[in-house]
Amino acid sequence: MTRPFVFCHMMTALDGKISGEYMRTPEASVAGRVFYDLAFGDDPYYRHQGWLSGRVTTDDNFTHHREPVLDEDAAPVPEGDFVAVPDSEKYYVSVDPSGRLGWESPDLTYQTTHAHVLEVLTGKASNAYKAFLRRLGISYVIAGDDELNVALLLDKLRMLFGIRTLMLGGGGVLNWSFIQAGLCDELSVVIAPVADGSSDSPALFETAGRTSNDPHHFELQTAELKNGGSVWLRYTLNDRTTKGTST
Numbered sequence: 001m002t003r004p005f006v007f008c009h010m011m012t013a014l015d016g017k018i019s020g021e022y023m024r025t026p027e028a029s030v031a032g033r034v035f036y037d038l039a040f041g042d043d044p045y046y047r048h049q050g051w052l053s054g055r056v057t058t059d060d061n062f063t064h065h066r067e068p069v070l071d072e073d074a075a076p077v078p079e080g081d082f083v084a085v086p087d088s089e090k091y092y093v094s095v096d097p098s099g100r101l102g103w104e105s106p107d108l109t110y111q112t113t114h115a116h117v118l119e120v121l122t123g124k125a126s127n128a129y130k131a132f133l134r135r136l137g138i139s140y141v142i143a144g145d146d147e148l149n150v151a152l153l154l155d156k157l158r159m160l161f162g163i164r165t166l167m168l169g170g171g172g173v174l175n176w177s178f179i180q181a182g183l184c185d186e187l188s189v190v191i192a193p194v195a196d197g198s199s200d201s202p203a204l205f206e207t208a209g210r211t212s213n214d215p216h217h218f219e220l221q222t223a224e225l226k227n228g229g230s231v232w233l234r235y236t237l238n239d240r241t242t243k244g245t246s247t
């Protein structure tokens with residue numbers, strides 16, 4: 001395999017929502033700790049070299065909807081990818097197809113985890129945005145012309161940055177595009193015993209009009225009761241869609 005092993009790791013409410021008012025409850029707080037320890041703790045179950053997030057998730061958690069400070073007169077940047085740090089212990093891989101995120105630093109800290117930022121762009125990103133990333137020392141790869149090419153992205157993460165295991169960390173739009181592309185190997189969900197009933201919050205998987213809603217199938221590997229009544233489920237992908245079948 002030339003691509004990384006990909007596991008999708010998420011915390012949800014009982015109704016499969018990945019954000020909303022329920023996040024402020026004690027139940028979500030305990031489940032959030034379980035979630036963190038499994039993939040980022042001192043002795044984690046999953047050991048990975050990077051985790052991947054969609055543009056909305058990054059804006060909500062790290063760049064806080066800031067505008068990037070662009071120089072529209074920047075000299076043309078060299079074609080292709082930019083590898084600022086080829087050997088970071090951990091990468092934060094940020095899917096930002098058009099180049100919209102207002103980074104201020106090439107590194108970030110998520111609780112106790114430090115990581116180098118690695119932006120994933122498409123041909124839609126401007127020269128000014130790529131010059132902005134170079135100025136900050138933020139690595140980037142181009143994965144696709146108009147649309148994100150997930151397979152190409154994974155190859156580049158392995159070849160250019162040595163990422164052997166990658167956590168797919170949401171949100172729902174990004175998660176579903178990997179499932180649809182058949183490029184997610186394992187699903188790990190920590191379910192908190194709480195829900196808020198919101199119709200507006202994103203769920204674990206979202207097509208958002210980008211991908212099809214053909215069902216995909218999962219095979220349960222383990223189910224464990226964790227702290228505070230949370231439940232940890234691990235599935236492998238049973239790569240068989242029901243498209244075109246009647247059962």
Ligand SMILES: NC(=O)c1ccc[n+]([C@@H]2O[C@H](COP(=O)([O-])OP(=O)(O)OC[C@H]3O[C@@H](n4cnc5c(N)ncnc54)[C@H](OP(=O)(O)O)[C@@H]3O)[C@@H](O)[C@H]2O)c1
Nearest residue numbers: 010011018019054055056057148170171172173174177202
């Ligand atoms: N509970 C958890 O474990 C957990 C984990 C992560 C996130 N979250 C929460 O989830 C919420 C965000 O989820 P979300 O589903 O709304 O958004 P998301 O997946 O974080 O971001 C969606 C955006 O990412 C880009 N993108 C993702 N997949 C793409 C694809 N296949 N092709 C092209 N572009 C793609 C697009 O950016 P552009 O719009 O720029 O084109 C798209 O609009 C946040 O509130 C976050 O805090 C929860």
